[in-house]
Amino acid sequence: MTRVPVRGTLLILLLVLATLAAGCAPRGGVANAGWTVVTATEDAVYSVLATGTIVAVDAVSGQELWRYPIAVERPGGIGAIFSRPDPDVPVPLQATYGEPVVAEGLLLAASLDGKVHALDRTTGEQAWDYEVEGGIVGGLTVEDGIAYFGTNENTVYALDIATQTLVWTQPFRTEGWVWSAPAVDAERVYIGTMGQRVYALDRDTGEEVWSFQASGALPGAPALTDGAVVIGSVDQHVYALDAATGDLRWAQPVGHWVMGQPLVLDEHVYVASLDGRVHALSVADGAPRWDAVSVERTVRAGPEALDGALVVANQAGELWRVDAATGERARLFPDVGEPGTGLGQEWTMLSSPSVTDGLVVSGTTSGIILALETEAGLAVERWIYNPS
Amino acid sequence: MENTNRPRVSPQQVRKSLLTWGIGAAVLVIVFTVGFDNIWREGVIRPMLNTLLFLYANLGHSFVVAIAVFTILLRLLTLPLSIKQVRSQRKVNAVQPQMQALQKKYAGNKEKLVQEQQRLYAEAGASPLTGCLPTLIQFPIWIGLYQSITSVLADTPIELLNLGQNIYTGVASLAEIIPLQSRFLWLNLALPDPSPFVLPVLVGGTMYLQQKLSMQSNASADPQQASMSNTMNLMMPLMFGYFTTQFASGLALYFVVFNIIGIALQWGIERYEGPATVSHVGEPALQTSPATNKDRVSYGTKRQRRKKKKR
Numbered sequence: 001m002t003r004v005p006v007r008g009t010l011l012i013l014l015l016v017l018a019t020l021a022a023g024c025a026p027r028g029g030v031a032n033a034g035w036t037v038v039t040a041t042e043d044a045v046y047s048v049l050a051t052g053t054i055v056a057v058d059a060v061s062g063q064e065l066w067r068y069p070i071a072v073e074r075p076g077g078i079g080a081i082f083s084r085p086d087p088d089v090p091v092p093l094q095a096t097y098g099e100p101v102v103a104e105g106l107l108l109a110a111s112l113d114g115k116v117h118a119l120d121r122t123t124g125e126q127a128w129d130y131e132v133e134g135g136i137v138g139g140l141t142v143e144d145g146i147a148y149f150g151t152n153e154n155t156v157y158a159l160d161i162a163t164q165t166l167v168w169t170q171p172f173r174t175e176g177w178v179w180s181a182p183a184v185d186a187e188r189v190y191i192g193t194m195g196q197r198v199y200a201l202d203r204d205t206g207e208e209v210w211s212f213q214a215s216g217a218l219p220g221a222p223a224l225t226d227g228a229v230v231i232g233s234v235d236q237h238v239y240a241l242d243a244a245t246g247d248l249r250w251a252q253p254v255g256h257w258v259m260g261q262p263l264v265l266d267e268h269v270y271v272a273s274l275d276g277r278v279h280a281l282s283v284a285d286g287a288p289r290w291d292a293v294s295v296e297r298t299v300r301a302g303p304e305a306l307d308g309a310l311v312v313a314n315q316a317g318e319l320w321r322v323d324a325a326t327g328e329r330a331r332l333f334p335d336v337g338e339p340g341t342g343l344g345q346e347w348t349m350l351s352s353p354s355v356t357d358g359l360v361v362s363g364t365t366s367g368i369i370l371a372l373e374t375e376a377g378l379a380v381e382r383w384i385y386n387p388s
Numbered sequence: 389m390e391n392t393n394r395p396r397v398s399p400q401q402v403r404k405s406l407l408t409w410g411i412g413a414a415v416l417v418i419v420f421t422v423g424f425d426n427i428w429r430e431g432v433i434r435p436m437l438n439t440l441l442f443l444y445a446n447l448g449h450s451f452v453v454a455i456a457v458f459t460i461l462l463r464l465l466t467l468p469l470s471i472k473q474v475r476s477q478r479k480v481n482a483v484q485p486q487m488q489a490l491q492k493k494y495a496g497n498k499e500k501l502v503q504e505q506q507r508l509y510a511e512a513g514a515s516p517l518t519g520c521l522p523t524l525i526q527f528p529i530w531i532g533l534y535q536s537i538t539s540v541l542a543d544t545p546i547e548l549l550n551l552g553q554n555i556y557t558g559v560a561s562l563a564e565i566i567p568l569q570s571r572f573l574w575l576n577l578a579l580p581d582p583s584p585f586v587l588p589v590l591v592g593g594t595m596y597l598q599q600k601l602s603m604q605s606n607a608s609a610d611p612q613q614a615s616m617s618n619t620m621n622l623m624m625p626l627m628f629g630y631f632t633t634q635f636a637s638g639l640a641l642y643f644v645v646f647n648i649i650g651i652a653l654q655w656g657i658e659r660y661e662g663p664a665t666v667s668h669v670g671e672p673a674l675q676t677s678p679a680t681n682k683d684r685v686s687y688g689t690k691r692q693r694r695k696k697k698k699r
């Protein structure tokens with residue numbers, strides 16, 4: 001009888017340790033820690049799923065056109081600790097947070113292992129890979145055949161897509177990680193960093209033109225408008241800087257963190273904050289156009305433009321339309337049920353929707369892609385793509 | 389005529405059972421109503437995460453110092469339980485000879501044996517299960533701390549999002565320290581030790597030392613139990629050493645500081661109370677008050693002793 005507690009204790013300890021091991025399985029062992037990102041074109045929708053698989057789906061029918069890699073078999077959890085991948089088998093991308101880009105007949109996507117992946121956009125065959133030091137978190141911005149991107153090793157690169165060579169003699173070094181895609185105009189590259197600094201770089205040389213110190217990290221991409229650079233911060237402010245000099249035009253508090261890219265529409269900036277509110281601010285002075293509107297649940301990504309309105313995806317897996325002029329809101333998907341519940345779907349939406357020709361496409365963390373037609377005013381489900 | 393075979397149930401036991409079941413039912417209702425995720429988030433993750441942030445912000449922006457102070461605070465919070473654990477273990481071991489004598493005496497009568505053993509434990513003021521309670525309490529702390537560390541050190545946008553949802557927004561200054569400095573010497577505190585043996589050896593070594601100290605003072609008279617303890621003493625450090633190669637090194641630092649405090653605690657109790665009294669097998673059986681030094685080893689609560697005296 002006296003031995004039972006010791007045996008019981010041993011058994012409980014081993015069971016709990018096993019649970020602990022399973023619950024705390026290392027990040028390196030899980031399949032992928034990214035979220036599903038989408039880019040819609042007239043004929044196809046391209047997506048890097050949260051599992052690291054890239055898919056192309058017919059924009060009209062929702063039929064899968066191709067996927068890369070074709071077969072995916074990655075162990076997860078504690079079993080992954082002991083697994084050794086076969087180097088000859090194409091593997092899914094590491095975590096991807098930035099939307100894929102279509103350019104020069106290629107589909108380009110960047111991943112957390114520091115790779116820029118280029119696939120033939122019509123066949124899905126791998127064209128090339130380019131690897132840099134550090135992880136690429138923010139995705140790519142492509143202008144005139146050059147892909148600009150930053151890394152979490154505090155560097156910014158300019159890569160010539162045609163030749164796969166670096167344009168600048170050396171990458172630009174920043175203070176802090178770069179987690180967002182840059183904004184690019186005719187002369188400069190603008191980029192925010194987690195080191196709380198915004199940089200303007202010369203597009204040709206990669207040299208610093210100016211920098212601005214914010215009071216919080218800047219995880220989202222900047223937006224350009226009317227000679228201003230607008231960017232959101234985790235210090236609960238939206239900043240507008242003079243694009244020529246980097247001087248602060250205004251900083252407007254929004255009550256919570258901003259992690260997504262602001263959207264500029266007709267002299268106004270629209271941003272979404274983590275507390276699930278959408279804000280409309282004047283480009284000129286940051287004054288609110290209307291009182292912030294709630295979409296019920298956390299919004300990680302920035303809004304997208306939709307026929308004079310905004311479309312916003314929230315963490316409950318819902319899509320909302322917010323009138324840009326009045327702030328009036330309406331839920332696009334799902335069209336029934338309590339707001340903020342998402343009807344209990346087993347997914348969330350953490351990336352921006354993609355809008356093209358009245359079609360709103362959004363990717364969910366479970367890999368399901370929704371395509372809604374919005375031309376007639378009410379949203380109509382065109383198709384739902386399920387990778388499984 | 390009274391039925392002598394009818395089991396007697398004391399009202400106190402009934403009340404105790406009802407209370408236990410009532411508490412259990414209430415806990416179940418709360419879990420189902422509020423949701424386990426919400427309880428875990430509001431009760432464990434958010435307090436831990438914001439405490440770590442607060443300590444980091446106010447202790448020189450050093451995450452190692454924040455973890456060390458956090459561990460000390462947790463140890464202080466669980467100190468009464470830890471002391472109870474050590475003392476309870478000492479009491480359990482102190483009555484081992486009597487326990488063995490009981491086993492011999494009532495080898496053919498299991499029911500009586502159980503009754504006598506329970507009585508012996510009650511009189512000694514010991515409970516074999518008390519010993520593992522503080523250890524069990526540690527598990528949710530470890531899991532919560534692991535999740536808090538990876539979230540606080542947010543090195544991916546998903547973790548930053550998680551942090552943004554869990555941070556107390558009223559404390560605006562906390563947002564200004566993000567992202568936290570996760571580098572310490574050769575370590576990224578959000579990732580496993582790349583060396584990859586320094587922290588595993590430290591964790592395993594300190595754990596082994598702590599258990600060794602504990603075993604020395606609480607040497608069991610029962611060879612089977614002693615053998616089991618020896619196995620545990622070796623297995624646990626090995627397992628934790630291995631886990632350290634997989635977990636965030638910040639969590640490993642927590643284990644190291646935790647073990648060092650445990651060693652100090654064990655040493656302090658040993659020094660204050662002296663070694664536990666363990667009678668040898670073969671001594672007169674059923675000596676229910678075997679204390680050779682009643683100031684050091686308490687057998688029963690005051691209430692129990694008063695009752696006994698009255699009898």
